[in-house]
């Protein structure tokens with residue numbers, strides 16, 4: 001699927017400001033943005049629920065604005081707040097959904113993998129929020145869609161359920177399914193995403209693999225405390241980067257804390273007969289990158 005310079009205005013309010021991206025089969029794109037960034041609006045345009053003000057969207061070869069039914073037949077959608085029918089039991093609901101598809105997943109396999117076995121005979125309204133969410137995921141994928149939209153699929157789930165959902169999402173990718181996921185959870189983005197698109201006030205502010213993004217403006221640091229003074233010039237000659245004293249016996253080295261970097265540093269200090277009494281590394285994660293780029297935390 002592909003978006004080209006997509007804009008959505010609500011009156012004077014520009015909710016989405018010229019977004020472009022593509023997602024290939026078997027890839028996961030993560031949309032990261034604070035509340036109100038425009039993620040839900042973007043997904044709803046891809047699904048044909050709302051029409052862009054300008055720009056082009058192609059989902060599995062269809063324009064969702066003009067062919068919403070063709071799109072919705074082929075994509076799986078998991079929206080925030082689920083979407084079940086109150087009176088029907090979990091297993092019945094999945095069996096019913098399976099009947100709409102030529103080659104559905106086995107409802108019992110999904111019940112098992114998502115840990116819904118204990119509530120398979122419960123009606124939707126008796127499920128906890130987390131169970132409703134897992135059911136919504138099962139309903140989104142039971143028809144083996146080629147593309148799925150997952151809006152905060154693990155928000156509010158306990159650790160065990162989150163891991164089950166992550167495993168399922170990885171399995172979808174292995175099967176060649178394209179996934180568009182929104183999340184507030186940085187570890188989720190780092191764990192699952194092939195590409196991350198950071199959106200702020202409707203505009204793209206950064207896009208790349210989690211690795212590429214965490215290398216942006218990298219000010220990776222290694223801090224050490226030593227038992228006596230380091231020969232800073234000799235260190236610079238040997239290691240190729242500067243070491244600077246921030247106070248007596250406390251040093252800072254600005255370099256990516258890779259295993260090789262640490263080995264090089266300790267080797268040089270051993271040569272200087274300096275003992276490291278403390279060593280600390282700071283690896284920048286997506287959370288830091290988000291903060292650098294947008295100037296705020298993802299969850300305020």
Ligand code: ATP
Nearest residue numbers: 010013014015033034035036037038039040041042
């Ligand atoms: P969240 O993480 O809270 O779901 P989001 O990134 O999904 O946020 P959107 O729901 O897409 O953000 O909203 C983007 C902006 O558009 C917000 O400022 C929102 O108030 C505005 N907006 C969304 N829907 C409408 C609407 N129907 N009418 C007017 N403004 C709207």
